[in-house]
Amino acid sequence: MSGSPAVPDGVDASAPRSARVWNYRLGGKDDYPVDRVLGDRILATYPEFATDARAGRAFLVRAITHLAGQEKVRGFLDAGTGLPTHHNTHEIAQAIAPESRVVYVDNDPMVLDLDRPIGLSIIGTLGHIPDLEQALGLMRTYLDALPWGSFLVFGDLMSEETSTAEAVDQWYESATLPYRSHSLAEITSFFDGLDILSPGVGPVTEWRPGDVEIGSSPDTDMYGGVAREP
Numbered sequence: 001m002s003g004s005p006a007v008p009d010g011v012d013a014s015a016p017r018s019a020r021v022w023n024y025r026l027g028g029k030d031d032y033p034v035d036r037v038l039g040d041r042i043l044a045t046y047p048e049f050a051t052d053a054r055a056g057r058a059f060l061v062r063a064i065t066h067l068a069g070q071e072k073v074r075g076f077l078d079a080g081t082g083l084p085t086h087h088n089t090h091e092i093a094q095a096i097a098p099e100s101r102v103v104y105v106d107n108d109p110m111v112l113d114l115d116r117p118i119g120l121s122i123i124g125t126l127g128h129i130p131d132l133e134q135a136l137g138l139m140r141t142y143l144d145a146l147p148w149g150s151f152l153v154f155g156d157l158m159s160e161e162t163s164t165a166e167a168v169d170q171w172y173e174s175a176t177l178p179y180r181s182h183s184l185a186e187i188t189s190f191f192d193g194l195d196i197l198s199p200g201v202g203p204v205t206e207w208r209p210g211d212v213e214i215g216s217s218p219d220t221d222m223y224g225g226v227a228r229e230p
């Protein structure tokens, strides 16, 4: 398995995993041949896959920069973090405010003692919960656990076209976790009850575009926004 990391105890390298396929698309090294095969197969039927992961991460950089810089948020919870890669949440926040604290969660229960506003980021992750009501309920559980004035940075794959949605669903059915894309209305519904910051919910490439881009193009199905708990 040249070019791949050693397989740690308890890790199954025989079936693709979402975190590792995403890592592959982000140009990381923590993936195995089976993840690259699926990543390349997805790309063949869905070219936007080349930019979605990077667009999502560039969005994360801009959003966390805003929260740490302008909103003075010092605590961050990154749910569905994925594998460590470049531009991790702690690197972005601590470059602005070294005292920032970041908790990463990936398939782990959340247990926190919170008394100051938190920046919760969930990017490219809730599609892993195919049932919309269940995904919205999980979002509500997170938001209810956070103190007043906390922020949500949310993005996920958007598809209004059935054929694209089916393509997305198909690739992920062959991975170990299913995935579903959402309509724009569904993406927007994750922000229900929150004050959405300008410019609103849309392609993440249009969320306050700036200097930090990670090879992304304007064509992305990664949609999202940033909002504050009122």
Ligand SMILES: C[S@@+](CC[C@H](N)C(=O)[O-])C[C@H]1O[C@@H](n2cnc3c(N)ncnc32)[C@H](O)[C@@H]1O
Residues within 6 Å of the ligand: 018, 019, 020, 022, 053, 056, 057, 079, 080, 081, 082, 083, 105, 106, 107, 108, 122, 123, 124, 125, 128, 177
């Ligand atoms: C498509 S990756 C996105 C990673 C990262 N947020 C990014 O944008 O680069 C989705 C991640 O969600 C994780 N995940 C899936 N279900 C989860 C759950 N129930 N709780 C926490 N993480 C989960 C997967 O393991 C994977 O690392």
